[in-house]
Amino acid sequence: MKFPIKPNDAFWPGALRRLIGAHLRKDPRSLLQGHQLSDKAFSQAVSNLRLGGTFKTTRPGRHTLSNELIRAQKLPEDAVILDIGASDGITSLELMQAINFSFKKYYVTDLFPEVHYFQKEQTVFFFEPQGACTLIADRFFVYYPQLSRLARLLFRKELAELEKLRREHSLDLKKVPLIHPALQKEQRHRPQQIHIQRHDVLQKWDGEQPFLIKAANVLNPGYFPPEKLQQALKLILETLPEKGLFLLVENRIPRRDESGRKIRREAAALYQKQNGHFQLLAKAGAETELQIKL
Numbered sequence: 001m002k003f004p005i006k007p008n009d010a011f012w013p014g015a016l017r018r019l020i021g022a023h024l025r026k027d028p029r030s031l032l033q034g035h036q037l038s039d040k041a042f043s044q045a046v047s048n049l050r051l052g053g054t055f056k057t058t059r060p061g062r063h064t065l066s067n068e069l070i071r072a073q074k075l076p077e078d079a080v081i082l083d084i085g086a087s088d089g090i091t092s093l094e095l096m097q098a099i100n101f102s103f104k105k106y107y108v109t110d111l112f113p114e115v116h117y118f119q120k121e122q123t124v125f126f127f128e129p130q131g132a133c134t135l136i137a138d139r140f141f142v143y144y145p146q147l148s149r150l151a152r153l154l155f156r157k158e159l160a161e162l163e164k165l166r167r168e169h170s171l172d173l174k175k176v177p178l179i180h181p182a183l184q185k186e187q188r189h190r191p192q193q194i195h196i197q198r199h200d201v202l203q204k205w206d207g208e209q210p211f212l213i214k215a216a217n218v219l220n221p222g223y224f225p226p227e228k229l230q231q232a233l234k235l236i237l238e239t240l241p242e243k244g245l246f247l248l249v250e251n252r253i254p255r256r257d258e259s260g261r262k263i264r265r266e267a268a269a270l271y272q273k274q275n276g277h278f279q280l281l282a283k284a285g286a287e288t289e290l291q292i293k294l
């Protein structure tokens, strides 16, 4: 990350967004009142978080082409869908809507469906599951102490105190879910159909066998070394039944939207398991940029 200290929109005017685009961050402290945030704002606030070396970046509307690919397939009504690395799950909800909720079960999964935090007056410290502080937010800025020496210096007293409390097992951390309120609401209406749970793409899936697996922006060569990517793909292949589908999505190639904000174009590939191998069924978007070759 080029600038590991970013202005927080809690203080800096929104007009600054035109000038500095994505560098102006949605206040991550607003997650503590998640249900009061708009759909877009919740995903923007979640996207600030970097857990286990991976950003939770997501955005409504970023998978329209992939959703169309799946809609065109006319999935069986008893299909089970497994979405891996779904972040706040807003894109999962959009896929469910695109296929009119005609599936048996949809598992929305992520390695980090929640985050721990500690609040000291107006400053919030967010933590990795292993205990390291990953993000600090005050009224003015959003700081990544693991990436910024200046951030570590500015908060050295607080970080040392928090580390001491952690070692003494007396650090009282609170937990906030990172699941989008719109998805939580839909899940309450469809508890038999929608399941939200933790899952690691590097572990065997031990739930109901899915007919479709979606992995969007998680099997990223920047996140995993080649052998781990191969391991994840092997597990996905083994999890699917013969004729089962695998949707691989990437939003990597940058372009500017109408307001001049940098967004990333979607590229998607749909594979089918045939004779124990992945066969490409269909592609959409900037397909040549898919970085994982199967």
Ligand SMILES: C[S@@+](CC[C@H](N)C(=O)[O-])C[C@H]1O[C@@H](n2cnc3c(N)ncnc32)[C@H](O)[C@@H]1O
Residues within 6 Å of the ligand: 051, 052, 054, 055, 056, 057, 058, 059, 062, 084, 085, 086, 087, 088, 091, 109, 110, 111, 112, 199, 200, 201, 202, 215, 216, 217, 218
């Ligand atoms: C860039 S986000 C993509 C979110 C969403 N799929 C999208 O495309 O908008 C990557 C997500 O993968 C999750 N993740 C990272 N490592 C993972 C792992 N080993 N297993 C499952 N999910 C993981 C992160 O927590 C994060 O939410």
